[in-house]
Amino acid sequence: MQIGVVIYEDNSDLRESLCNLVMFADNLLLLGNYARADEVVKQITGLEPDVILMDIDMPGINGIEAVKKIRQFNQQVQIIMLTVFDDSHHVLDAIYAGASGYLLKKYISDKLVDAISQVLQGEAPMSPGIARMVLQSMQQAIQPLANTYNLTQREKEILNNLSKGNSYKMIAADLAISIDTVRSHIKKIYEKLQVHSQVEAVAKAMNERLV
Amino acid sequence: MTAYVKKSLFFLAVIFYAHFKINAQQPDWSKYTDKKEQIIAIQKYGTELIKKQQFDQAIAVFKTGLSDSQQASLDSFSCSNLLNLASAYRYKSNFDSALHYLKNAKQTAYLKNYVILQALIQIETYGIFNRLGKADSAALVISVLKDMVPKLDSNGKERARIEMYLGHDDKHKAKYSDALAHYYKALRTFTYLNDSLNEGNIYISLANVLVYLGEQGKALSYHQQAAALFTKMGRKYELANELINITDMYYTSNRLDSAETSVKQALEIGQELNEKVLQTYAYLHLGNIYNLRKKFTEAEKYFLQSISIGETIGMGASLLESYQGLGEMYMAQQQPAKATPYLEKHLALAKQDEDKEEIIEASLNLSQNEFALHHFDKAYTYQKLYSTYKDSTYTESTGKNMAEMESRYQAEKKEKEIILLKKDQQLSQLNLQKQKNFRIGAIIFLSMLLLIGLLAINRYRVVQRAKRLIEMEKIRNNIARDLHDDIGSTLTSINILSKVALQQQPAGGTMMDTNMQKIKDRSATIMESMSDIIWAINPQNDTVEQMIFRMKEFTAEILEPLNINYTFKEEGDFSILKLDIRKRKDFYLLFKEALNNAAKYSHCNNVQIQLLQNQHLLQLTLTDDGNGFNKAEVKKGNGLNNMYERAVAMEATISIDSSPGKGTSILLSVPIT
Numbered sequence: 088m089q090i091g092v093v094i095y096e097d098n099s100d101l102r103e104s105l106c107n108l109v110m111f112a113d114n115l116l117l118l119g120n121y122a123r124a125d126e127v128v129k130q131i132t133g134l135e136p137d138v139i140l141m142d143i144d145m146p147g148i149n150g151i152e153a154v155k156k157i158r159q160f161n162q163q164v165q166i167i168m169l170t171v172f173d174d175s176h177h178v179l180d181a182i183y184a185g186a187s188g189y190l191l192k193k194y195i196s197d198k199l200v201d202a203i204s205q206v207l208q209g210e211a212p213m214s215p216g217i218a219r220m221v222l223q224s225m226q227q228a229i230q231p232l233a234n235t236y237n238l239t240q241r242e243k244e245i246l247n248n249l250s251k252g253n254s255y256k257m258i259a260a261d262l263a264i265s266i267d268t269v270r271s272h273i274k275k276i277y278e279k280l281q282v283h284s285q286v287e288a289v290a291k292a293m294n295e296r297l298v
Numbered sequence: 299m300t301a302y303v304k305k306s307l308f309f310l311a312v313i314f315y316a317h318f319k320i321n322a323q324q325p326d327w328s329k330y331t332d333k334k335e336q337i338i339a340i341q342k343y344g345t346e347l348i349k350k351q352q353f354d355q356a357i358a359v360f361k362t363g364l365s366d367s368q369q370a371s372l373d374s375f376s377c378s379n380l381l382n383l384a385s386a387y388r389y390k391s392n393f394d395s396a397l398h399y400l401k402n403a404k405q406t407a408y409l410k411n412y413v414i415l416q417a418l419i420q421i422e423t424y425g426i427f428n429r430l431g432k433a434d435s436a437a438l439v440i441s442v443l444k445d446m447v448p449k450l451d452s453n454g455k456e457r458a459r460i461e462m463y464l465g466h467d468d469k470h471k472a473k474y475s476d477a478l479a480h481y482y483k484a485l486r487t488f489t490y491l492n493d494s495l496n497e498g499n500i501y502i503s504l505a506n507v508l509v510y511l512g513e514q515g516k517a518l519s520y521h522q523q524a525a526a527l528f529t530k531m532g533r534k535y536e537l538a539n540e541l542i543n544i545t546d547m548y549y550t551s552n553r554l555d556s557a558e559t560s561v562k563q564a565l566e567i568g569q570e571l572n573e574k575v576l577q578t579y580a581y582l583h584l585g586n587i588y589n590l591r592k593k594f595t596e597a598e599k600y601f602l603q604s605i606s607i608g609e610t611i612g613m614g615a616s617l618l619e620s621y622q623g624l625g626e627m628y629m630a631q632q633q634p635a636k637a638t639p640y641l642e643k644h645l646a647l648a649k650q651d652e653d654k655e656e657i658i659e660a661s662l663n664l665s666q667n668e669f670a671l672h673h674f675d676k677a678y679t680y681q682k683l684y685s686t687y688k689d690s691t692y693t694e695s696t697g698k699n700m701a702e703m704e705s706r707y708q709a710e711k712k713e714k715e716i717i718l719l720k721k722d723q724q725l726s727q728l729n730l731q732k733q734k735n736f737r738i739g740a741i742i743f744l745s746m747l748l749l750i751g752l753l754a755i756n757r758y759r760v761v762q763r764a765k766r767l768i769e770m771e772k773i774r775n776n777i778a779r780d781l782h783d784d785i786g787s788t789l790t791s792i793n794i795l796s797k798v799a800l801q802q803q804p805a806g807g808t809m810m811d812t813n814m815q816k817i818k819d820r821s822a823t824i825m826e827s828m829s830d831i832i833w834a835i836n837p838q839n840d841t842v843e844q845m846i847f848r849m850k851e852f853t854a855e856i857l858e859p860l861n862i863n864y865t866f867k868e869e870g871d872f873s874i875l876k877l878d879i880r881k882r883k884d885f886y887l888l889f890k891e892a893l894n895n896a897a898k899y900s901h902c903n904n905v906q907i908q909l910l911q912n913q914h915l916l917q918l919t920l921t922d923d924g925n926g927f928n929k930a931e932v933k934k935g936n937g938l939n940n941m942y943e944r945a946v947a948m949e950a951t952i953s954i955d956s957s958p959g960k961g962t963s964i965l966l967s968v969p970i971t
Contacts, residue, residue, distance in 0.1 A: 098784070104791035107373040107798050134594045144783060171786045171834065172779065196797040196818070215851050252850030256858055257866070 089116040091136040091204060092108045096169065097122050097145045097154065105140060105195070112200050124153035131157055131164065138203050141186070143177045151177060151184050158185035165206045169195070174216040179224065182280050188212060210270060211277040218249035221280065235278060245272050327362075333370045337363050341375075344382055351535065351571070353390045357383060376692050377406040377415050384422055389535075391611065393426050400426075417446050417456045424463045431615045431651075433470055438468040448612055455496075458487035462500060469507050477507045494531050494654075502543065509547070518547045529611040538567035538576045545583045554587050561587070578608045578616040585620065589627050597627060605640075618647050618656055625663060634670040641667055658687050775835055782832045786825055793821040842875045842916070845882055847911060849889055853907065856897045863904045870911025875970045877916070884944040885918070885968060891937055892920050892964050900924025900962060918966040926956045 092109050092291045094201075096102040102120055109117045118134045125147050131139070139157070141226070143150040154166055166188040168181045178189050188211045190202045205212065207250065259266045324341065330336035340363040347356035349520035360382045367375035380403035387396035402424050407415040420443050427436035443460045450457045465480030485500040501524035508517035521544045528537035541564035566609040568576030581604035588597035601624035608617040622646035628637035639650035642662045648656035665680035758771045796818040803811060833839055833848065850866055857864050877885065896905055902924030938954065941964075950970050956962040 096787075098787035098791075100791040101787040101794075104794035104798075108794050111798050111801065112725070172829075173785045174836070174838075192786055193793075193822065193829060195790055196794045207776065213848060219847075250847075251848035252854075254851070254854030256860060257850075278604075 088105060090114055090138055090207065091116050091118045091134070092138050092140065092203070093118050093131065093134055093136040094120040094140045095124050095127070095145065095150070096140070096142040097118070097121075098142075101192070105199075108196070108199060115200070115203065121202075122147045124150065127153045127156055128160070131161060136164060137207065139164055140169055141166055141181075142169045143175075143181060151181050154181055154184040154186050165203075167202060167206055173214075174220070176220060178217060179220045179280075182217075182277065185281055188277075189217075211274050213249065213273045213277070215249050215252045218246045221276070222246055222250050238276060242272055242276050242279075245269060246276060247274075321326050325748050333366070334372065334375070337370075337372065337375045337379075340366065341379065341382060344386075348389060350387060351389070352388050356386045357390075357860065360386060362603045368731065373406055373410055374412055374415065377403050377410070377412060380406070381415065381418055381422060383791060384419075387601050388422065388426055388429075391573070393430060396426055397423070412883050413446070413449050414456060417443070417450060417460065420446065421456065421459050421463065424466075428463075428466060437467060437470065440464065453487060453490065455487070455491060455493060457518050458484045458491070458493075458496065461487070462496070462503060465503055465507075469503070469510070472510070474511055478504065481507070494527050495533065495536070498527040498531075498533075498536060498540075501527070502540065505543065505547075509550075514551055518544065521547060534567045534571055534837060535573060535576070538564040538571070538573065538580075541567070542579045542583065545580075549583065549586060549590075552590075554590060555581065564815070574607050574611045575613055575616075578604050578611070578613050578620075580604075581607065582616050582623065585623055585627075587876065589623065594627065594631060598624065601627070608879065614647055614651060618644060618651075621647065622656075622659065622663070625667075629667055629670070632670075634667045638664075638671070654690075658684060661687065759849055771837060775837070778832055778835050782828050789825045789828075793818055793825065796821065830886070834879065835888075840879070842872045842877055842882075845877070845886055846872060849886065849907075850911075851894060852890060855904075856893055857905060859899055862897065862902060865906050867906075867908045871912050872909075872916075875911060875916060875967075877970060881948050881968065884948045885916075885966075888941050888944045888966065889920070890920060891941055895937055896922040896924060896962065900926070902961065914970050916968045916970055918968075919963070921961065921963040923961040926958045926960050926962050928958055929954070929956055 092115050094102060094105050094109070096105060102122065106120050109115045118136050119130060121130065122145075124141070124145055127148065141150045141153060145153075148156075150168060154168075156274055157164065157166065162185075165187040166185070168178060168186045170178055170189055171192050172178075181189065187206045188196065188202065191214075202212070243260060244262065248261060253261065255266050255269045259269050262269075270274055277282065325339075326353075327336050327340060330339060343355045344359040344363065344657050346357060347353075364376060364379040364383065367373075367379055380399045384396040384399035384403065387393070387399065400419055403415070404419050406412075407419055424439040424443065426438055427433075427439060440463060443463055445458055447457065447464075461480045461484035465477045465484065466481060468474070468477035481500050481503050485497065485504075488494075488496040488500060501520040505517040505520035505524070508514075508520065521540055522784050525537055525540035528534075528540060531654055535770065541560045545557045545561040545564065548554070548560065561580050564576060564948060565580035565584070566582055567573075573922050581600045585597045585601035588600060589598075602614060604620040605624065607613075608620060621640045625637045625640035625644060627898070628640070641660060645657065645660035645664060648660050661680045661684040665677050665684055668674070669676035669678060672961060693758075699883055796814045800811060800814045800818065803814075829849060837842070839848075846868060853864060853866055893905070900922050902922040904923045906919070906921045907915075908919040910919070941952065941954070945966060950968040952963070952964065952966045954964050
């Protein structure tokens with residue numbers, strides 16, 4: 088059973104290479120590739136992919152907005168954001184918007200296939216840079232709604248550890264737990280970030296309506 | 299004859315019955331062999347009856363005791379029984395009888411020099427005078443009591459009671475803080491002796507003084523404390539008294555509803571105990587309350603009730619108020635005819651008591667009232683009376699004081715004049731000095747203002763410049779990132795294409811494969827370098843700590859896929875280190891180079907990395923347990939050369955130790971300014 092993939096990337100060279108990569112992989116099936124995400128709703132509804140590769144910086148509707156649109160009608164499709172930097176706040180915003188994970192472009196050639204299967208299994212890798220940003224946003228939050236995502240003490244610990252540059256392996260060793268436990272905690276954190284975004288979105292919507 | 303006998307028999311029967319009835323409730327005194335013990339028992343019993351507020355029975359008992367002690371010629375007991383009788387009559391508000399017995403008791407006590415009894419008698423006397431409002435008589439007793447204080451036990455009840463009365467005395471003299479001091483002393487002793495009744499009395503006294511000092515709230519709270527104590531002790535009479543006091547307080551602060559509640563409670567108790575005094579005051583306060591509420595019919599009713607009871611028991615103090623209250627109410631209602639009798643009674647009573655304040659008020663009211671009735675001659679007479687007394691209060695007692703004060707005032711005035719003259723001189727001298735100083739000061743001030751102004755402008759400019767610089771840096775950063783994005787994407791595509799090409803060929807050692815591999819690797823390298831540059835430019839990554847984070851990330855990325863174990867230790871406080879951007883770049887790249895070597899060429903299993911901050915030195919130690927290399931042979935190697943050059947650029951020292959089979963160890967020490 089092949090995995091259906093749709094690509095959104097505005098750099099034509101990269102888009103071409105991505106298509107090649109997907110086509111070359113046995114378990115992946117390329118359903119569509121686009122330079123812009125303006126018609127994302129129609130396209131996704133029509134193609135019904137399992138995984139979407141979404142560039143963050145695109146002209147017109149950018150990757151994050153596209154994710155929000157998709158999530159309004161489809162919560163199952165896995166969305167992997169493609170980004171050059173992992174220290175950009177855009178990545179965090181994308182996760183808030185509902186992205187399932189992200190992949191640094193420099194790792195695409197080596198890790199794309201693995202990332203796709205990970206994400207389909209519900210895993211969500213997180214980098215120290217992202218962890219730092221999450222922590223930062225927690226510290227800066229002053230409104231009650233944008234509170235600390237309801238992270239548990241353990242989760243906060245792991246996030247902290249991660250933000251200091253430690254790998255999953257090091258964190259596991261440090262906290263005397265297995266790497267799998269670390270991964271599942273990270274997954275939980277992701278979910279909470281996404282949920283948080285939903286709550287914020289609702290609140291925002293309400294506010295806007297009230298305004 | 300028979301009729302007379304019948305009558306006398308009847309009377310005898312009645313007497314017998316009465317005597318029997320009273321005696322029937324008494325315990326059997328004959329069981330006491332010792333007369334003294336018997337009398338003591340009798341007195342105890344009498345005191346119990348007083349506690350139970352059965353005053354008539356108590357009086358009978360004490361009379362028995364009195365006759366017994368007189369028969370046995372036990373003078374001290376006679377004296378104390380007289381005192382007890384006086385006390386019992388006082389409780390019954392029968393003050394004349396009380397004073398009568400006290401007089402008798404005093405004779406014996408002073409004759410036989412029973413000091414404690416003397417004190418008790420005086421205390422009792424004072425209490426009665428106080429209740430009757432006879433301030434002057436009470437004051438006389440006070441002076442006697444003051445002399446007695448040293449003769450009495452300071453923890454004793456008598457001493458405490460004297461302290462209380464001394465407090466009363468000071469209160470009358472308007473020496474309020476002294477009064478409070480005496481009260482607190484008494485309170486301490488009473489609390490110590492667990493004498494709740496007197497404790498309550500002290501609360502009342504404290505409250506009264508606090509009222510004079512304007513502390514209404516505190517006063518009310520003390521009254522309430524006293525009331526609570528009395529309720530607990532079941533002393534209804536005292537409780538009712540307190541309720542009246544509390545009523546008074548509420549009334550003064552215009553809380554009429556609360557006042558009415560408490561006064562009605564007091565009235566209830568007064569009626570229950572058939573206590574006329576309580577009832578008088580209760581009705582009086584009700585009259586005042588309803589008068590304030592302008593409910594005149596009810597007020598009139600209450601005033602009249604108060605007056606009728608007051609007249610029955612001859613309660614002067616309440617009558618003064620009720621006469622005045624009712625009279626003034628009629629006056630306000632434009633009913634002068636109705637007012638007259640009461641105002642006249644008020645004046646009469648005031649004169650009888652020789653109460654100047656009351657006389658002044660009464661005569662003023664009457665003068666106004668008679669004027670309203672067009673009885674101008676009477677009005678004039680009262681007016682004269684009023685002014686006489688008003689002035690007399692000045693001339694009589696204060697006349698002497700006035701002269702004294704006048705002379706003292708003159709003397710002080712002269713003194714003050716002299717001081718003022720001296721001060722004047724000093725002032726004019728100071729003024730001259732001041733003017734000079736002022737001029738200098740003004741100049742300095744203006745120049746400072748100018749300076750501040752200049753500094754502020756300068757600062758503003760600096761801040762603006764800094765802001766602009768930051769803005770520019772942001773823009774530069776963004777440009778760099780955009781560039782990287784573009785370039786990075788293309789590079790990635792090259793990298794991907796080469797990988798795909800590699801995989802499309804069957805695995806083999808063809809030239810194409812090797813070249814493809816090189817393309818893949820080198821494009822990856824460029825992407826990595828670009829990533830580093832972008833990272834370094836970002837001002838958020840300016841700190842050494844951020845650099846260490848990235849070093850750790852890189853370590854994990856490189857070593858973990860190769861299953862190389864490693865430790866990464868940090869020691870010291872890196873937040874104080876400031877590496878400029880070039881040194882940081884060199885340090886980081888040197889680290890990467892070293893780690894790359896260890897990972898790719900040494901075939902090691904373990905790597906130890908340690909970062910140490912030692913004052914102004916940043917030390918990096920990197921050790922692996924791999925193949926090592928022969929330093930002599932590999933000297934010209936690109937990688938090693940680079941490391942040495944970077945170290946020089948950082949003005950750092952580096953030592954690379956390696957020998958074949960023994961692994962490699964690199965130590966880098968960078969001075970931080």
